[in-house]
Amino acid sequence: MQHRMLKWTTATLAMSLAVAASMPSHAQQLEEQLVIATTGGAMGNTLEKYFYEPFGKANNVEVVPFAIEVPDQWARAEAMARSGNIEFDIVTATAPDLVARKDILHEIDCSKLKSIMEFGVEDACTPYGVARTTGGMLITYNTDVFKDKAPTTWADFWDVKQFPGPRGLPDTGDRDWWVPVAALLADGVKPDELFPLDIDRAYKKLDEIRPHIAVWWKTGDQVQQIMRSGEVVMTMSYSGRSLQVVKEGLPFAMSWNQAIRDTGYMSILKGAPDINAALAYLDFFYANSEAHPEFMRTVNYATASKSAIELMKPEERNLYATAPENYSKLIKPDFAWIGENREMLRARWIAWLTR
Incomplete structure (x- = not known):
């Protein structure tokens, strides 16, 4: 596989998590690499610790985090779409992005992402994005x-x-x-x-x-x-x-x-070179329920994992958007x-x- 030329750094975090590889039922053999564009700082580091590294280890996939602010990400993604040279697989999206930029996003068949269907809140998966954090x-x-x-x-x-x-x-x-x-x-x-x-x-x-x-x-x-x-x-x-x-x-x-x-989404760019790995990662994010509570405590935002909320005591989960007592409001x-x-x-x- 041809390696894409992206500048990136990976924290050497010692973490092992016994989570089986989670793959969409329709997926082929996973690619060797997955490039995820997200904001850097605490959010990027926390995603890397609790999700990127465990997914990479479980699936023998090199996860490449690419730190970039969202406006710059979209400017670059649109340039990629025009040139046909897609370097990002997964990007960070807001709900308005799912409407305004769907022409450059890969359409997701939510029914084939079994872990999201089982462990996510009702609308965690949409045709153009899967919920990552909600506040x-x-x-x-x-x-x-x-x-x-x-x-x-x-x-x-x-x-x-x-x-x-x-x-x-x-x-x-x-x-x-x-x-x-x-x-x-x-x-x-x-x-x-x-x-x-x-x-x-x-x-x-x-x-x-x-x-x-x-x-x-x-x-x-x-x-x-x-x-x-x-x-x-x-x-x-x-x-x-x-x-x-x-x-x-x-x-x-x-x-x-x-x-x-206010929900932040993970979306896949249309024409992403590592589509199978991208879909597998989105499903893995929800299969990896045990990681969500600590992730939420660190970033102060909820994920859309109802199974993670169930792992928290009521007085703690009430602080987060996706607790049943809050989400309906x-x-x-x-x-x-x-x-x-x-x-x-x-x-x-x-x-x-x-x-």
């Missing part, structure tokens, strides 16, 4: 401030009389529908009636809360900082960022009620509609925020 944009509140009654819904977030104090909302530049969705939920729109979004109604509701927003945070680091510093008594936040603050022992808690679901966005209206959503947000 939510949720309300995180100060438990010292709200001792007797906690804010649990977006209507509570908007209720400054019953729940007084400064708030935080995101201005991240890439998800201009998060806050309008929360506004509509606060205004009484039912979750299954959110889309298409009534933008005029959303911004009318946002006018009410605007004077009480102390911080329009832009990054995950910043939202953690405004909680630690006491600048806000409650904020919309990434669940993983909030969980880290909770783990630090600070007086904050999360509400999963009406949290906006999540708001599932209509990414097809969002994708079709990206420019309008962005323009409306900027016009409102800067007026």
Whole structure:
């Protein structure tokens, strides 16, 4: 097999895991190499420890992690698709990517990925991506401030009389529908009636809360900082960022009620040279149930493995999105509609925020 010329490093981690090789029932002999594009840092290192190395050992496949930020990954993947020289097998995708970029993604037959069907939550596998991590944009509140009654819904977030104090909302530049969705939920729109979004109604509701927003945070680091510093008594936040603050022992808690679901996917590029190994890895990810709890504790996000959740004590699993008691409460966005209206959503947000 011709070796693709990619710069990569592999951590020499001593880990052995007695997990049998997991292969899709339709797979042929696995290729000798598998290239997985993902973000580096803690996420990349943790995936390597708990999944890449065990899969490689179990299947005699050289797993090549390629550290790259998601925007750069897609720019490179699209160039590969144009040239026909596909170097990545598995890429990192968001739910909007599964809609907007499906023309360069390999279509997955979920019924043939037996471990995902057995161990994954109901929608862990989609035609263009398999869920890797799931979290939510949720309300995180100060438990010292709200001792007797906690804010649990977006209507509570908007209720400054019953729940007084400064708030935080995101201005991240890439998800201009998060806050309008929360506004509509606060205004009484039912979750299954959110889309298409009534933008005029959303911004009318946002006018009410605007004077009480102390911080329009832009990054995950910043939202953690405004909680630690006491600048806000409650904020919309990434669940993983909030969980880290909770783990630090600070007086904050999360509400999963009406949290906006945020799932990261593993997708296969169309024309990937190691297609059988890629499919086998996706199935192995779910077959390797014992690795999921430690992976989740390290990255602060859930996987979509229901068997992994069952290995956790109730008080711990309740901190993660895919716990049964939380998953049913999540708001599932209509990414097809969002994708079709990206420019309008962005323009409306900027016009409102800067007026």
